[in-house]
Amino acid sequence: MDSQGAHPDIMTYGILLDGLCDNGELEKALELLNRMHKSEMDLDIIIYNIIIHGICNASKVDETEIYYVASLSKE
DSSP, X not given: OGGGTOOOOHXXXXXXXXXXXXXXXXXHHHHHHHHXXXXXXXXXXXXXXXXXXXXXXXXXXXXXXXXXXXXXXXX
């Protein structure tokens, strides 16, 4: 998107993350989250909820604490 001059907002990224998680592409979702973080995008609680839900669906519940703690700083 960025290469074509379109700059996605937080809602667009949320939809992309949700789609990746729903399709079992957790690693790609986490890569996208990392790119969002590196671009200094203001990640909100909704983004973290999508990621935590995706992690739980992937049966990696132990990893949720990292993202839960990060989400607390957004409240």
